[in-house]
Amino acid sequence: MLAFDDVLAARDRVAETARHTPLDYSHTFSSMTGADVHLKLELFQRTGSFKIRGATNRIATLSEGEREAGVVTASAGNHAQGVALAATRIGVDSTIVMPERAPVSKVQATESYGGNVVLHGRDYDAAAQKAHEIERESGRTYVHAFDDEMVMAGQGTIGLEIYEDLPGVDTVVVPIGGGGLISGIATALKGQDDDVRVIGVQADGASSVAESLKKGHRIERDSVQTIADGIATRTIGDRTFEVIEERVDEVVTVTDPEIAVALTTLLERSKTLAEGAGAVPLAALLEGKFDYEDDETIVPTLCGGNIDLNTLTNVIMRGLVETGRYCKIRTVLEDRPGSLEELVEVLSAAQVNVYGIEHDRTSRDIAMNDAEVELDLETRGPDHVAELLDRLEDAGFEVEVLV
Structure with missing residues (x-):
């Protein structure tokens, strides 16, 4: 299982590529919730998402032969950009399979970072099947979006930054798609202070984790439907599920209307633009999806800001409807x-x-x-x-x- 030492080792590998992103106290959301709210602004990361961390750490550990053969991956968009940039920076060829309905902005950004984009399938899972075909046929190394210890360790460097900047943190709220981000962050935080609470959040339309935890094994949804495309996966990974079971304290879900309200409130009140997946932790806090004490120090992890402008228009209108x-x-x-x-x-x-x-x-x-x-x-x-x-x-x- 992923260890705290893996996250510490990843910090040195990603330091030159990934930024140490701000942890910003929010008077607005503290007043609205009664908590002491600090926003982890990972949406200001290079490529607009945390994914550059895990991709950089994984690619840095490739052997010389693996670098020559190149890498392949599947992604709804953010991991695609991370792999493309990390690979290009060290001269490794990358092929990225993305769902056919992936946001145009993410496809174009991935290509601009040097990735060869292949569009295939209706969601991440279908794209992953195609990517594994390419892996078998070409001999490329598959860089998993979440179910890989080195990827998880890279994402965990966010947890190191949170604890370094705010040692008194009580609760960290993290979105869950495939589980790589929360696995890394939980490992980093629990490795420093086991009393720090880690709350996972999924969209209702892609909520495989809560049921998996109840049944004691991974379950897979037949389909996913959510505006939070960055966490729209049918299931989580074997490795990430193991870490979540052991180190995540609670998993909750939010609806698309609740995500839309959080996104529009964040944009209007904090002048900060998040994508759907990035707004999920704030939605859980604003909607009271988990219990907390007055003045409890809470960090919602705003993991990405790569939202398609057409989607943003629809989300803003839905947010305005929901708030009257x-x-x-x-x-x-x-x-x-x-x-x-x-x-x-x-x-x-x-x-x-x-x-x-x-x-x-x-x-x-x-x-x-x-x-x-x-x-x-x-x-x-x-x-x-x-x-x-x-x-x-x-x-x-x-x-x-x-x-």
Whole structure:
């Protein structure tokens, strides 16, 4: 099993490539939660993710023959960039298999770091099968995204930094996809202070760990569905499961709407952009997914910031919906002059801003002398939405809330 000494050895190997990322006290999230919250800003790491640490440590341990043959790996995006950059820095050829729906930004970034990208399959697991085929056919060394002690040890250097910068830390919250990050961090922290609590967080739509822990063996989901693509794996590794069982104190899950709220809150209040997987630890804290004491020192590990701009747009809108900052309604008006003005007057009185209006007289679900209207509205929170709906009802409008 991964040992503390492995993490210590990894620190020297990754020092020239990986940055010591900031640990930033957050007044905002401390006030919101009652805890003493410090954000580990690993999203400021080279390539925008922690993955460069594990990839660098693994590739640094290759033999001369393995370096000449090159490496191959599978990744949803962040590990791809880490392997490509780490390999290019020491002159090793790399082939990276990514899911067909991998974010365009991550594909382009991987290619810019010198990786040869192959798109294959619907998710990480399908891409991994293809990568192993290439491994067998070409003789390349497979650099696993998480189930490798040297990769885990490299990721564990984050734990060394957290403890060095904040020796009084009580709880560290870490996302779980395949388990490499939390295995390394838990090993690093427990190796220095066994009382430090390590909380793992998965997305509901990719939650294999909690059930695996209950059953005492790894289980595999048939599919995964989450906006946190960086942790969208059907199962965890054999080696990582062993470490998680022994060194992780608790595993919780968060929903996609909760991730969206955390991401948009982080962006708006801390001016910090995280990807879905990076926002997962903060989501668990904000939603009270685990117990903690007042003023407990908690470090959410924001592990990456590589989010596709199209995805970001959707996530921000979902975050606004969940916090009552945006809503979409439908109503039916009598098709006569002035009826739309009457509706708009109610909206104006409620101080609601109108993003857009769609007016449809042709719907088969309404009478011939009616018109269906859909409105996109900017609101100020759940109470404001409730007030608006009450005003519309009092004015005689039958309203359906669409989002």
